[in-house]
Amino acid sequence: MLVGSAVRRVAIVGGVRIPFARAYSAYASVGNPDMLTAVLRALVQRCRLEGERLGDVAAGAVLKHSKDFNLTRESVLSSGLDPQTPGLDLQRACGTSLEAAIAIGNKIALGQIDCGIAAGVDTISDPPVVYPRDYQRLLLASYRGRSAGERIAPWFGLRPRHFRPVFPTVAEPRTGLSMGESTELMVQRWRIGREAQDQLAYESHRKAAAAWGEGFYDDLVEPYLGLAADNNVRPDTSLEKLAKLRPSFDVRDGTLTAGNSTPLTDGASAVLLASETWAERHRLPVLAYLSYGKVWAVDFASGHEGLLMAPAYAVPAMLRDARLTLQDFDYYEIHEAFAAQVLCTLAAWESAEFCRDRLGLDAPLGTIERTRLNVKGGSLAIGHPFAATGTRILATLAKLLAGDSAARRGLISVCTAGGMGVTAIVQK
Numbered sequence: 212m213l214v215g216s217a218v219r220r221v222a223i224v225g226g227v228r229i230p231f232a233r234a235y236s237a238y239a240s241v242g243n244p245d246m247l248t249a250v251l252r253a254l255v256q257r258c259r260l261e262g263e264r265l266g267d268v269a270a271g272a273v274l275k276h277s278k279d280f281n282l283t284r285e286s287v288l289s290s291g292l293d294p295q296t297p298g299l300d301l302q303r304a305c306g307t308s309l310e311a312a313i314a315i316g317n318k319i320a321l322g323q324i325d326c327g328i329a330a331g332v333d334t335i336s337d338p339p340v341v342y343p344r345d346y347q348r349l350l351l352a353s354y355r356g357r358s359a360g361e362r363i364a365p366w367f368g369l370r371p372r373h374f375r376p377v378f379p380t381v382a383e384p385r386t387g388l389s390m391g392e393s394t395e396l397m398v399q400r401w402r403i404g405r406e407a408q409d410q411l412a413y414e415s416h417r418k419a420a421a422a423w424g425e426g427f428y429d430d431l432v433e434p435y436l437g438l439a440a441d442n443n444v445r446p447d448t449s450l451e452k453l454a455k456l457r458p459s460f461d462v463r464d465g466t467l468t469a470g471n472s473t474p475l476t477d478g479a480s481a482v483l484l485a486s487e488t489w490a491e492r493h494r495l496p497v498l499a500y501l502s503y504g505k506v507w508a509v510d511f512a513s514g515h516e517g518l519l520m521a522p523a524y525a526v527p528a529m530l531r532d533a534r535l536t537l538q539d540f541d542y543y544e545i546h547e548a549f550a551a552q553v554l555c556t557l558a559a560w561e562s563a564e565f566c567r568d569r570l571g572l573d574a575p576l577g578t579i580e581r582t583r584l585n586v587k588g589g590s591l592a593i594g595h596p597f598a599a600t601g602t603r604i605l606a607t608l609a610k611l612l613a614g615d616s617a618a619r620r621g622l623i624s625v626c627t628a629g630g631m632g633v634t635a636i637v638q639k
Contacts, residue, residue, distance in 0.1 A: 214322030221316040222497040223637070224490045225258045226606025228480030229435035230442065231594035234335035237438040238477040242337035243272045243279055244286055246435070246479040250330060251290035253433035254481045258495060264293035266324020269311035270481070271302040272332050273597035273628075274379055276339045283330075302598065305548065306506070306625045306633030307331045308480060309601025313504035313635065315484050325489040329605075330481035331598035338379050346373035381628065385512035390519070390628060391460035391467050394549045397517035398466055401555045405466040408550035409453040412471040412591045415547060419588020420446035427587055431606055443474050443594045471550040476594035480603040498609040502620075503636040505529035511630035516569075519552040521632030522624040523559040527570050529634050535620075537576040540583070542611050542621035544604045547589035552626055586611065601625055601633065608637050 229250055232238045238246065247270060255261060270283040279285075284298030303310040308331025315327035349365045356362035382389050388396075397403075422428055423440055432440070448470070458465030459472060483495075490497050507525035509516035522545075530536065537560060545553050559565045560576040567573070587607055590600060601623075608621045620638040627633065 212321060212323065218320050219322060219486050221319045221501045222485050222487050222490050223482060223499050223501055223605065223609040224485050224495040224497060225254060225483040226481065226602065226609060227253045227257060227431060227433050228599065228603050228606065229253070229478055230432055230438045230440050231476050231478035231596060231599075231603075232438055232441070233443050233594065234475035234477055236442060237436055238334065239336040241334075241436065243275060243282060243332045243334055246334065246477065247272075247282065247286040247330060247332040248289045249435050250332070250433070250479040250481045251286055251292075251328065254328065254483055255291040258483055259493070261291045262293055265296045265326050265328060267297050267299060267315060267318060267327040268292075268330065269299040269301055269314050269327065270330035270332065271300050271307040271311065271598050272334075273302060273304055273307065274333055274335070274338055303506070303631060303633060304627035304629055305546065305595070305597050306601055306627040306631065307598035308603075309504075309605065309623065309625050309633045309635060310506065312482055312484065312501060312602060312605055313633070316501045316504070319484055319486055326483070326485035328481055328483055329602055330479065331596070331600070331602055332479035333596035333598045334477045335475040336477050340376045340378055343373055343375060343377060349373065383511075383518065383628065388518075389460065390548065391472060393511070393518035394551050395461045395465050395467055397519065397555045398551045400517060401558045403466070403551050403554045403558070407554055408466055408471040409450055411547070411550040411553060412453055413448060413450050415585060415589045415591040416445045416448045418586060419444045419592035422587035427610075431610060441593050443476065444588065444592045467549055467551060471591065473548055473590045473595040476596045478594060478596035478599050480599040480606065482602045482605050482609075496613070498613040499637045499639055501605070501635060502638045503529050503533050505532070505634045507632050509630045516630070517555060518628075518630050519548060519626035520555065520559065521630055522626050522634055523556045523565075524570065525632045525634040526560075526622070526624055527572065527576055529636065530576075533636055535636070537579060540579075540620055540622045541615065541618035542586060542608060543579050543584045544608050544621060544623045545584060545589070546595075546600055546604065546625040547585065547591040548595065548626055550591060556624070556626075605635070605637070612637060612639050
């Protein structure tokens with residue numbers, strides 16, 4: 212559905228997030244609508260968009276109350292944008308906001324809209340706690356009763372078990388395994404050691420602390436509820452401290468710990484995308500361009516592939532689209548759900564057997580220069596509000612490219628629950 216005669220470039224012209232906070236800490240008193248509204252307002256104010264009608268706003272949350280069925284549109288109405296700006300809710304687990312950026316970007320590229328916002332938000336501190344299905348049936352039976360007797364009768368079946376709350380979980384419905392337990396299986400398959408995982412986690416904290424110290428995040432983060440910086444970053448962590456932590460998912464033989472796994476996190480982030488013409492008309496700088504995107508899924512339920520290995524397939528497919536190699540990038544932003552998951556993905560790309568048998572390639576994709584990986588810290592240090600990580604990474608990468616005259620492009624890779632992955636290429 213191309214509007215016009217040519218596909219347009221998709222400019223990244225701004226991005227902002229609130230500080231990411233460990234669950235049950237700074238944002239324990241607020242929920243998704245509050246945080247998403249706050250980050251949209253911040254972006255609107257920073258980009259001088261008050262009263263502007265944008266083509267669309269796409270955002271989502273992984274953990275969401277039923278009352279927030281129109282979360283994005285409601286947040287748009289409180290953001291300062293023209294009330295005629297549409298809002299779209301979508302969700303692809305941890306890849307939600309990157310998927311939102313690709314969706315908005317496609318509309319801009321095709322000429323359907325001139326500008327739009329992609330965003331994501333998630334809270335662990337305000338989860339959608341519900342009650343058992345039996346209790347729901349009792350309530351509905353009473354509600355449907357036509358007489359007083361029919362409305363009262365179901366209540367004689369009320370039992371104490373009906374008041375046992377049901378909390379959301381991150382276990383996969385197909386396997387019953389948590390994401391951490393699933394990653395332990397990947398570790399066994401790829402033989403990823405504990406020391407390598409702790410080293411990556413240490414580097415994530417060290418880089419994030421340095422980035423905050425040098426002021427890199429000052430114009431990417433809007434203080435919120437008294438918090439001015441991510442409160443999970445540990446400048447004083449060390450390999451010795453990380454080595455002392457006990458396994459979290461397989462207490463006997465496991466290698467995943469609280470230190471080399473992402474913490475449960477609350478937060479929100481957003482990115483403004485536009486055509487070059489719109490950006491110029493609004494006197495907004497073009498930081499970089501969102502050029503390619505790819506989504507993939509793997510068969511994890513049968514055990515054929517690891518739960519978080521979809522990016523290992525999505526990236527080479529995207530490289531074919533772009534006619535690039537894995538080494539043609541100045542920056543690599545790989546979401547750190549777990550240190551082990553990053554290392555498994557890198558090992559797969561280096562494996563001749565995997566690249567031949569699973570990807571159909573004649574040779575391995577090869578190695579990447581580790582000094583170019585998550586150079587301003589990753590999710591292990593910064594935190595991971597599920598749906599907000601994608602646009603957090605996108606804004607970070609756009610700023611990196613804009614500030615580096617020698618850099619040309621960066622790669623984004625995000626694994627997700629359900630055995631999926633979302634990837635993207637950002638270029639100057």
